[in-house]
Amino acid sequence: xxxxxxxxxxxxxxxxxxxxxxxxxxxxxxxxxxxxxxxxxxxxxxxxxxxxxxxxxxxxxxxxxxxxxxxxxxxxxxxxxxxxxxxxxxxxxxxxxxxxxxxxxxxxxxxxxxxxxxxxxxxxxxxxxxxxxxxxxxxxxxxxxxxxxxxxxxxxxxxxxxxxxxx
Amino acid sequence: xxxxxxxxxxxxxxxxxxxxxxxxxxxxxxxxxxxxxxxxxxxxxxxxxxxxxxxxxxxxxxxxxxxxxxxxxxxxxxxxxxxxxxxxxxxxxxxxxxxxxxxxxxxxxxxxxxxxxxxxxxxxxxxxxxxxxxxxxxxxxxxxxxxxxxxxxxxxxxxxxxxxxxxxxxxxxxxxxxxxxxxxxxxxxxxxxxxxxxxxxxxxxxxxxxxxxxxxxxxxxxxxxxxxxxxxxxxxxxxxxxxxxxxxxxxxxxxx
Numbered sequence: 001x002x003x004x005x006x007x008x009x010x011x012x013x014x015x016x017x018x019x020x021x022x023x024x025x026x027x028x029x030x031x032x033x034x035x036x037x038x039x040x041x042x043x044x045x046x047x048x049x050x051x052x053x054x055x056x057x058x059x060x061x062x063x064x065x066x067x068x069x070x071x072x073x074x075x076x077x078x079x080x081x082x083x084x085x086x087x088x089x090x091x092x093x094x095x096x097x098x099x100x101x102x103x104x105x106x107x108x109x110x111x112x113x114x115x116x117x118x119x120x121x122x123x124x125x126x127x128x129x130x131x132x133x134x135x136x137x138x139x140x141x142x143x144x145x146x147x148x149x150x151x152x153x154x155x156x157x158x159x160x161x162x163x164x165x166x167x
Numbered sequence: 168x169x170x171x172x173x174x175x176x177x178x179x180x181x182x183x184x185x186x187x188x189x190x191x192x193x194x195x196x197x198x199x200x201x202x203x204x205x206x207x208x209x210x211x212x213x214x215x216x217x218x219x220x221x222x223x224x225x226x227x228x229x230x231x232x233x234x235x236x237x238x239x240x241x242x243x244x245x246x247x248x249x250x251x252x253x254x255x256x257x258x259x260x261x262x263x264x265x266x267x268x269x270x271x272x273x274x275x276x277x278x279x280x281x282x283x284x285x286x287x288x289x290x291x292x293x294x295x296x297x298x299x300x301x302x303x304x305x306x307x308x309x310x311x312x313x314x315x316x317x318x319x320x321x322x323x324x325x326x327x328x329x330x331x332x333x334x335x336x337x338x339x340x341x342x343x344x345x346x347x348x349x350x351x352x353x354x355x356x357x358x359x360x361x362x363x364x365x366x367x368x369x370x371x372x373x374x375x376x377x378x379x380x381x382x383x384x385x386x387x388x389x390x391x392x393x394x395x396x397x398x399x400x401x402x403x404x405x406x407x408x409x410x411x412x413x414x415x416x417x418x419x420x421x422x423x
Contacts, residue, residue, distance in 0.1 A: 004241050011233055012225035020221040029230060036233055040240040042419070062329075066310065101216040119184045120214045121221055126184045134331050136358075144184070145176040151213055 003043045006052040007036065013053065013122060014060060020117050021064070023106055031067070035060040054124070057132045061114060096155050104154035112147035115140055179206065283346055285381035285390045288366035288399030291343055291352050292386055296362040296402075302354050303339030313340050317351040317367075323396055325367060327353045328419035333412050335363055347371070347397070363402040365416055370397040378413060380406075389413035396420065 014035060018028035038059050105113055118129040130137045174196070182193035197204050295302055305313045307327070317325040320342045327337050335355035343350045343366075350368035376392045381399070388401030389409060398420060400413045 002241075004237055008234075008237050011229050012227075015227070015229070015233075016221050016225040019224045020217070029232075033232060033236065036236050040236060096212050096216040098216055098220055101213070102220055105217075117217070117221075120210075121217045124184075125186065126181065127186075129184075134336075141177045141180050144180050148180070148210055148213065149176065152209055155213075155216075 003052060004040070007039055007043070007056065010053050010056050011036070014056060017057065017117055017122055018060065020105070020121060021114060023102075031060060031064055034063045034067075038063060051128075054128055054132050057118070057122070058134070061132065100155045101151070104151050107154065108147055108150060112143055112150070115143045116147040116151070119144060174203065176206075179203070183207070183210065284366070284368060284370075284392070284397040285379070285388065285399055286383075287343075287345055287350065287368070288364065288388060288390060288401050289381065289383040289386055291350075291366050292364035292388070292401040293383075295341070295352060295354060296364055302362075304341040306339040307337040309339075310337075317342065317353075320349045321351050321367065322348065322369060325351050326419070328365070328416040330355055330363070330412055330415055333408070333415060334358060335412065338362075345369075361402065361404060363400060363404070363412065366399045366401065367420070368397045370395050378410070378417075391417060393417075393421065 011032070014032050015028065018031045018035075019025065022028045022031060035056060039056055042059075105116075108116070115129065115133060118124045118132060119126065124132065126137050126140060130140045133140060135143075179193075182189045182196070193207075197207060305316060307313065310327075314326055317327075317340055327340060330337070334357040336357070338354040338356050340351055340353040343352050345368040348369045350366055353365040353367070355363040355365070370392045372395055374392050374395075376390075378389050378391050381388050381390060381401075385403045386401055387403075387406065387409060388399050390397070390399035391413075392398070398416065400409065400416050402409055402412075404412075
């Protein structure tokens with residue numbers, strides 16, 4: 001299997017991640033295309049000393065940061081973190097409301113969303129995701145804990161005690 | 168709870184998304200603690216919701232433009248396609264330690280101007296790697312400015328290589344006078360505070376050398392001249408680590 005083949009098998013996951021991260025179809029496809037262009041041009045850099053997938057996600061995230069940086073001053077994508085209101089439903093349903101979850105993901109700070117999607121959606125281990133994000137595992141862990149907690153609050157999941165009090 | 172201390176979310180995350188052994192440990196803890204199970208169940212619900220929301224995107228057909236790009240790369244007979252083999256060959260030779268002979272056969276020996284490169288790079292490293300307040304003129308946070316500024320001053324496209332795979336993060340760069348014109352100095356640092364200097368200066372046409380090793384005190388480095396650019400990577404690091412970093416830098420500079 002050549003590096004190009006391996007890159008190709010990763011495209012569906014890259015698209016899924018980019019869409020979930022950017023929440024904008026066109027922007028996500030552009031980002032994936034950018035990422036692929038870079039990966040193809042730099043594929044000699046990949047030496048088999050790690051999975052191609054992690055390398056591609058790195059490129060994708062780096063590319064996204066570049067784009068964001070150069071767009072500073074023009075478009076501002078500032079997620080809301082401070083003004084989190086708990087959602088209304090407070091039960092213990094087997095499933096979360098998908099619209100609520102999608103909306104809540106959009107309100108997570110970018111770094112938390114990027115981290116959570118790597119482990120929760122793409123199934124990466126802490127070690128792998130930390131490498132992709134180029135942050136220490138400890139930083140990633142606390143980022144994930146914050147993301148999960150915020151998500152829980154925004155999708156109406158208070159701790160058991162709160163639930164009792166509210167009822 | 169089986170432990171004396173309650174398990175906080177971060178500890179739980181380390182177990183849930185850690186290595187297989189961590190997950191086994193988590194399974195044991197869960198068996199003994201119903202409240203833990205409920206906390207984990209909430210995260211399972213989150214993950215299930217994310218999968219339901221976003222997995223369909225991965226099942227869609229891949230847009231033609233993505234496929235075309237890869238197909239074009241696979242077909243391309245150009246230099247980009249041949250380079251991987253050349254680099255792989257170069258690495259193999261480096262690995263078995265015959266690089267000197269191989270390159271000596273392929274390339275002319277360096278003249279004094281190229282050998283100066285190593286000296287200049289060592290000097291720049293000695294001066295700036297110890298600088299606490301102003302190691303660089305333009306920080307890595309201004310990446311696009313740094314890139315265009317260095318490229319403009321050196322007169323060649325310069326993209327600071329990404330050495331983060333080897334633990335080194337770009338601090339930024341500066342320009343310096345060099346016997347061949349204007350040189351770019353890029354400084355990198357790892358988590359241990361060790362610094363690396365990548366020195367890039369214009370080189371005369373027709374000169375090519377492969378990796379050469381230079382040493383001055385504790386600092387040592389590899390340097391090479393290729394494609395009208397002279398490059399030197401200098402640091403106070405073990406020989407093998409430096410060589411790996413140099414190869415990575417070499418590959419990336421070669422792509423620009």
